[in-house]
Amino acid sequence: MKKRVLVSGGAGYIGSHVTVELIQAGYDVVVADNLSNCDLTCFEGVKKITGKDDIPFEKIDCCDYASVDRLFSEFRIDAVIHFAAFKAVGESVAEPLKYYRNNLLSLLNILEAAKTHGGCNVLFSSSATVYGETDKLPVTEESPRQPAISPYGNTKQICEDILRDTVKATAAYGNEVMPGIDKPGPVKGTALRYFNPIGAHPSALIGELPRGVPNNLVPYITQTAIGKRECLSIFGNDYPTPDGTCLRDYIDVVDLAKAHVAAVARMLEGRMAEDYEIFNIGTGRPVSVLELVNTFEKVNNLKLNYRFTPRREGDITAIWADPSRAEKELGWKAQRTVEETLAAAWAWEKHLAGKE
Numbered sequence: 193m194k195k196r197v198l199v200s201g202g203a204g205y206i207g208s209h210v211t212v213e214l215i216q217a218g219y220d221v222v223v224a225d226n227l228s229n230c231d232l233t234c235f236e237g238v239k240k241i242t243g244k245d246d247i248p249f250e251k252i253d254c255c256d257y258a259s260v261d262r263l264f265s266e267f268r269i270d271a272v273i274h275f276a277a278f279k280a281v282g283e284s285v286a287e288p289l290k291y292y293r294n295n296l297l298s299l300l301n302i303l304e305a306a307k308t309h310g311g312c313n314v315l316f317s318s319s320a321t322v323y324g325e326t327d328k329l330p331v332t333e334e335s336p337r338q339p340a341i342s343p344y345g346n347t348k349q350i351c352e353d354i355l356r357d358t359v360k361a362t363a364a365y366g367n368e369v370m371p372g373i374d375k376p377g378p379v380k381g382t383a384l385r386y387f388n389p390i391g392a393h394p395s396a397l398i399g400e401l402p403r404g405v406p407n408n409l410v411p412y413i414t415q416t417a418i419g420k421r422e423c424l425s426i427f428g429n430d431y432p433t434p435d436g437t438c439l440r441d442y443i444d445v446v447d448l449a450k451a452h453v454a455a456v457a458r459m460l461e462g463r464m465a466e467d468y469e470i471f472n473i474g475t476g477r478p479v480s481v482l483e484l485v486n487t488f489e490k491v492n493n494l495k496l497n498y499r500f501t502p503r504r505e506g507d508i509t510a511i512w513a514d515p516s517r518a519e520k521e522l523g524w525k526a527q528r529t530v531e532e533t534l535a536a537a538w539a540w541e542k543h544l545a546g547k548e
């Protein structure tokens with residue numbers, strides 16, 4: 193029987209790419225999303241790419257336990273990939289309670305349901321933000337986490353800990369019936385720490401759809417190139433890096449999606465070395481903001497309007513991954529070049545412009 197994966201937040205940017213790769217790898221998928229930060233554009237794109245018109249879509253809010261519980265009762269769920277969370281760093285500073293409530297409660301509900309319905313595999317989308325600023329680069333999974341500088345970053349750390357502790361506690365359950373719980377079962381957990389996901393599906397049918405002014409670099413670049421924004425601000429050119437701009441590890445969203453499939457397969461096929469595992473998902477290749485901008489111009493044969501402005505508060509100088517654990521344990525490695533990724537990001541922006 194086909195294994196079924198629940199993708200919470202599956203209508204969003206990363207969730208939609210993961211849904212495509214899961215379906216193409218032969219899994220059944222249930223997409224759950226409350227559409228609070230996206231519409232159905234990407235979900236429709238997923239159906240087109242996969243040629244599957246009957247992907248179950250549940251418009252639910254994971255902060256509502258009854259809805260999550262109903263999903264687990266209705267479908268036999270073998271694994272959950274949990275994306276449903278808010279992700280704007282600046283907004284989280286202004287509205288911490290909104291971030292803590294949404295990001296923590298949705299994971300708590302997923303785990304409660306996973307445990308109550310006989311156990312489940314839960315993959316959590318974490319972030320390289322947990323490493324903070326460090327001189328010891330690249331970072332491995334053993335690099336220490338540092339106190340978060342934003343409530344958003346803090347929710348990633350707290351959620352990792354909630355998952356780790358739940359895995360540890362439920363390992364003892366076995367199939368033994370606990371008071372008040374019908375069929376308790378063990379929860380196994382994987383945290384994937386993403387570096388900077390960028391790009392879009394090569395079909396240009398799904399991609400990033402920021403609401404309002406983009407916070408992230410690549411959507412800001414593509415929107416400037418298409419004329420939606422006047423000028424890209426490069427935040428700081430006085431960092432202690434070769435060209436003065438920050439260094440990041442930009443990971444193609446399709447490569448990132450494939451990492452999820454590899455991690456879910458490892459869980460479902462009982463190949464985990466530990467019941468809770470962490471993997472860095474990056475390329476291992478540092479790229480500066482200026483290099484990214486120059487590559488975008490070159491590969492797409494255009495000129496981008498940009499200027500240097502002061503540093504953005506909270507930005508770190510440099511971070512990139514040591515992705516060797518993912519390569520060794522998951523058999524996964526980033527494949528696409530920055531050029532391919534930036535061409536895909538531009539094709540997606542043009543696709544959107546054509547629809548307007």
Ligand code: UDP
Binds near residue numbers: 407409410424426
């Ligand atoms: N950045 C920039 N201009 C922008 C947005 C981002 O110069 O309009 C820079 C930012 O300072 C950082 C890099 O691009 O060095 C990546 O930023 P992003 O917000 O995409 O991801 P982060 O690394 O902050 O999670």
